[in-house]
Amino acid sequence: MKKFMNRADTMVAESLEGFVAAHEDILMFCPQRKCITRRSLKPGKPALISGGGAGHEPLHVGFVGHGMLDAACTGHIFTSPTPDQILAAIETTDTGGGCLLIVKNYDGDIMNFEMAAEAAKDRHDVEMLFVGDDVASRHSKKTGKRGVAGTMVTEKLLGAAAERGMSLQALRSLGTELAERIFTMGVALRGASVPELRRPTFTLGPDEMEIGVGIHGEAGRSRQVYSGAEAAARAMCDEILAACGSHLTGRALLLVNGLGGTPPAELYLMYGLARRMFEAAGVEIARSLVGTFVTSLDMQGVSITLAVLNEGQFALWDAPVHTAALRWGNEERC
Amino acid sequence: MKKFMNRADTMVAESLEGFVAAHEDILMFCPQRKCITRRSLKPGKPALISGGGAGHEPLHVGFVGHGMLDAACTGHIFTSPTPDQILAAIETTDTGGGCLLIVKNYDGDIMNFEMAAEAAKDRHDVEMLFVGDDVASRHSKKTGKRGVAGTMVTEKLLGAAAERGMSLQALRSLGTELAERIFTMGVALRGASVPELRRPTFTLGPDEMEIGVGIHGEAGRSRQVYSGAEAAARAMCDEILAACGSHLTGRALLLVNGLGGTPPAELYLMYGLARRMFEAAGVEIARSLVGTFVTSLDMQGVSITLAVLNEGQFALWDAPVHTAALRWGNEERC
Amino acid sequence: MPGSATRRLSGMFNRISNEITEEKDRLTALDGAIGDADHGITMSLGFMAVTSExxxxDLDHTLPSAVFRIAASAFLNAVGASTGPLYATAFLRAAQALEKDERLSLxxxxxxxxxxxxxxxxxGKGQLGDKTMLDAWIPAADAAMGARARxxxxxxxxxxxxEAAETGANATRSMVAARGRAARLGERSLGHMDPGAASAVIILRAMMKTFASENSREQVFPS
Amino acid sequence: MPGSATRRLSGMFNRISNEITEEKDRLTALDGAIGDADHGITMSLGFMAVTSExxxxDLDHTLPSAVFRIAASAFLNAVGASTGPLYATAFLRAAQALEKDERLSLxxxxxxxxxxxxxxxxxGKGQLGDKTMLDAWIPAADAAMGARARxxxxxxxxxxxxEAAETGANATRSMVAARGRAARLGERSLGHMDPGAASAVIILRAMMKTFASENSREQVFPS
Ligand SMILES: Nc1ncnc2c1ncn2[C@@H]1O[C@H](COP(=O)(O)OP(=O)(O)O)[C@@H](O)[C@H]1O
Ligand SMILES: Nc1ncnc2c1ncn2[C@@H]1O[C@H](COP(=O)(O)OP(=O)(O)O)[C@@H](O)[C@H]1O
Ligand SMILES: [Mg+2]
Ligand SMILES: [Mg+2]
Ligand SMILES: [Mg+2]
Ligand SMILES: [Mg+2]
Structure with missing residues (x-):
């Protein structure tokens, strides 16, 4: 499978270089390009730092900016960034309010962020928040839910809260509370093709779908017959509703996210289906977001995220944000 | 090739329904769903109306809103909307300032918009603007350049000008002037698959690219060996620079647009390459936009647009916009 | 007797619709080679809209010219594409031509x-040699004039x-397109028949079957 | 003679690096079945960073424990992934163990x-039976203790x-993963060998070749 790249081993660096050049008004590389930070930091505000493997763009670099992250670290494709990158982000962005490390719940990410936090702890106030929203992995006893598209919802809400002056400890608690309220399920019609391999991570037949996929090109929870968008949306929404349990109250944010190779028209079609299904289950869709935000390289797939929020949390969602991938609200206040 | 859809004949309608539901704060269907209009119109402002085939989402519906279009009409896949749809848009959005029909330069679109304009002319002040930015088709003697991704640049600039009170005639002149300043070239690594057919419109070998493609899944100007992003970007940028001719002055807007199946990371990589090439040719890249805005269904491809603007036109680009697919600037003023 | 001429026209549209729909895939494949692979779809959609309209x-109280007017607006509102306005305008002009004499004579x-x-x-502002449907229609019109003259x-x-339409459609294979989407392909359009010319032949052949069959005057068409 | 023991260690890392790189595709394929298809890449990258560091x-003025410390930081900064922190921590602990006695005795x-x-x-907070590299390393460590005892x-x-590591790695085939990415696959991870266990065997075998060959004490390794 062809890609718009030159060489597999330089793809991530070349792509990031283009990204920073395109958004130089918002963000910049920190020295030695170990991470990407906001152009201007707000003294005393707790710094929000996230990161993960490349291949999920625009996550996380696309969410660096006012109202969201202060820094993001990118590893190799589907590979956690290294502790020295994370340490550089901590050292660059801690302006006295400490740092919250937002870590998607994968062993590799956890261990690398942990080592960075250990190395930083003498000089910085560092807290870690593990995010996991993937309901397909909710039965993994020891490891728990993976962090997938819902991660960006957490980053948006915490970013707005930090901008309003919330303390590091309070941000961490809010993040922990949000983990109980955000539910995602993904499906793929075609696997991702990793640059080094130039073939899909899994191959599906013409009538198959992979359901419960994560964002690393890995196979999902099961392979099923693909009989159209409606049945796929139904399977995902049912699973999300089941996972919601007692959290299934009144109003929610619905995020339909493309996994990289899915065009906008198909995302909106899935959004329409999911919305109807959730509404039929008594959920009012109070906020919506449709687009390609958390990808698995060029995977042809979609994820559906339901975030059951309270009024204060909706207000955080509505608060101004000015990043490469998410932008709304008055910019004067940024 | 699988798609997130139910049936080919309902795909466009289902997708539009999802789209309108997701953006009900900004826009709505007009009666009988013949077109999509802004939720609130500005009395006396000339109405900007565009439209075209489905399969190019978010163009044009994603650009309905403050600072851009007043209405957009969607036809069948890759097929112009019909005169009655366009007429409905004219009748709904003309608040006294007349209507500018922004029409991509294709025989089908021209003829359908023309018939609508003829039918409306007794009751409405209607002007037509044909847009064509595709340099690959600049040698087609009788037909001239096709309208591709650069269309959205024209829509953004005219939208801002209309918001500032520019008259219908002046908008049309500005649009005509812009046609001389916007240059696009596209390349595909995989064809688009039309819902009815479920196979790609053209099939490329593992080392081939189709260069000079439009946005209807049609083959491009020639098939060439694909030897990586650099050479593809080089071929496109050289052609754009050649087409610019005397318009190649100081500062430009660079738009790198995905054709539907291309993930953000690859778009940014292409952006980085194109930017370096244009800068090496003496063009200063003063504004940038990277994303999936004008698609050809799920085509794996990229287009590069260079818009050589003057300071007043950059100011129009920077002006607030609040649509589903493009959003920046202070919303209070919207 | 507006009813009988009107019935023939209505039958003609049914026949066109059926035969275009039968050839839908071939037309779409032709369009796939040099256009956007939808010509069979748009034409079939258009004529199906006409027949359902x-x-x-009530055929007994409708003039032949009105049938063409109805066809024009049904086709136009169903299709979009290039073919919508082209055939809608064609039908409107046919309606105008019939208004003087609604008998549907030779x-x-x-x-x-x-x-x-x-x-x-x-x-469409096209002409002979542009590699469009006109390369079938213009020779067909010339042949009609010639036949009337003799x-x-x-x-x-x-x-x-x-026959003239077929020859014209075949000739499009060796033309470089100058109108329509195919115009952007330049030399690459060589060697392929224009889909619009191909569908024009189907339409004209269906018209022939309607008007030239011996007992056509008596024939009752399904509505 | 810090130089000689240090040279052996440096040679050991070269050997590991070569053999991991040779098996890169197999490791990546194993990871493709139950993970994200990069284990060969991450391991090869990590050990190549170690050897280039x-x-x-100057081997003559570096203690064996320092070699392990250098390896830890080179591996960590090159890799990311799960294996970065896991092997970096492993090398750091090895360095601490050697600090008491830098001879590199049996x-x-x-x-x-x-x-x-x-x-x-x-x-990694893992244990035996989680279907990870520990299913090779824990039996290997037990075997080392046993050999010392006798x-x-x-x-x-x-x-x-x-031998213990190989047996352990083979046993991962019939385990359901409880740690790492494969844990999310549940039962679907059955039947596949864990890639981290497979690379552990390669590492241990390269260590064996370094330390157990008859003339290994005298051998001079390319640096
Ligand atoms: N300007 C024109 N004049 C005459 N015929 C045209 C013109 N433009 C296009 N056509 C005809 O229309 C055909 C394509 O029709 P169709 O595929 O239905 O529409 P579209 O090109 O909008 O997809 C072409 O094969 C050609 O015969
Ligand atoms: N918590 C853990 N404890 C021990 N080994 C682990 C753990 N998590 C993962 N591993 C090992 O790491 C291997 C995967 O390594 P690799 O593919 O390089 O990293 P990643 O999973 O980040 O892509 C697994 O096969 C497993 O052996
Ligand atoms: Mg990995
Ligand atoms: Mg068409
Ligand atoms: Mg066509
Ligand atoms: Mg892996």
Missing amino acids: LARI ADQAAVVEAMTAGIQQR DAGASEMWSSIV | LARI ADQAAVVEAMTAGIQQR DAGASEMWSSIV
């Missing part, structure tokens, strides 16, 4: 072919029309 | 295997270590 009207039939051709030409009968006139 | 230092070698295993376990020679100790 005609099924709603002369009227020839006038319909000519008027349709003129409509297509006016709307006072040929229905079956002779219609065979010469269809 | 070691190539820069007892030291056994201590290195044990310390590395303890490091992996501490960092005072076995170098070649016997190392064969028992590698």
